[in-house]
Amino acid sequence: MLHADEIMRVLTRRYREPAEAAKATPWKVLLFTALSARTRDTQTEPAFRRVITAYQTPAALSRAREADVARLLNTIGLYRSKARNIVALAKMLTTQYKGRVPKDMDALVALPAVGRKTASCVLAYAFGIPAIAVDTHVFRIANRLGWTKENTPEKTERALRARIPKRHWIRINKVMVPFGREICGRVPKCWMCPVAKWCDFSEKTRAPK
Ligand code: SF4
Known part of the structure; x- marks a missing residue:
């Protein structure tokens, strides 16, 4: 899912x-x-x-x-x-x-x-035309969430277009850029992630002690 x-x-x-x-x-x-x-x-x-x-x-x-x-x-x-x-x-x-x-x-x-x-x-x-702008944040986060498992932005865009309902396309980049900056960056802060329960990432991080 x-x-x-x-x-x-x-x-x-x-x-x-x-x-x-x-x-x-x-x-x-x-x-x-x-x-x-x-x-x-x-x-x-x-x-x-x-x-x-x-x-x-x-x-x-x-x-x-x-x-x-x-x-x-x-x-x-x-x-x-x-x-x-x-x-x-x-x-x-x-x-x-x-x-x-x-x-x-x-x-x-x-x-x-x-x-x-x-x-x-x-x-x-x-x-306002449905399109998915795959930048570094969308590429990283879509792969971690399990939405795609691709190794280039172009393939990621194609896979997302095939799998994610069109009604979400316009907003994917808008929300994933700030989400990538705040929480799901290069080293993700999974302990404070509001979507962790739906995320497939196998190396979820814990809060530093
Ligand atoms: S659980 Fe971690 S890897 Fe998954 S989306 Fe949240 S911050 Fe990113």
């Missing part, structure tokens, strides 16, 4: 999303997610705000000089390549989609530096 309904009910109650996040536009979700690769959200947030304030639309960013964008991003990792990627992304959105973010997985993953995780975030959070 996967106990997806029980686990998602408990985690959704514990990790409610802020109202502001629910109002994000497709362009903001795409830009933020593209900038957040291998960077903590707390570091991504100020860099994202500087870029979105200077270049509010894909058209504006498509005309920017990479060096100017890189200067706005230089507090986060890989800032030069991220500057190059987001300018290329803005150019493609402007020339091929009239500055709009496409609503389609195949079109999204064809954009520069957009993988399935970023595309799934855009579909789920900006358009």
Whole structure:
């Protein structure tokens, strides 16, 4: 038994999303997610705000000089390549989609530096289309819970899509990121876990004495 309904009910109650996040536009979700690769959200947030304030639309960013964008991003990792990627992304959105973010997985993953995780975030959070964004937290936790037993994020996404009811897809990443940070991290705190009774993990940890 996967106990997806029980686990998602408990985690959704514990990790409610802020109202502001629910109002994000497709362009903001795409830009933020593209900038957040291998960077903590707390570091991504100020860099994202500087870029979105200077270049509010894909058209504006498509005309920017990479060096100017890189200067706005230089507090986060890989800032030069991220500057190059987001300018290329803005150019493609402007020339091929009239500055709009496409609503389609195949079109999204064809954009520069957009993988399935970023595309799934855009579909789920900006358009409300069921999609499962498998990042490091979802990958780790889904395997521990026994929802999947896969060795790559791509296979995990495929397995979750086959096994977890669609009504949960959008919220899986939303709740598992904070749950992974607070409790089910690299070394899990199983003794304080609200879903432990439904978890398959064979090496559950105990509270330190
Ligand atoms: S019991 Fe432990 S391994 Fe399982 S979900 Fe909870 S914290 Fe993670």
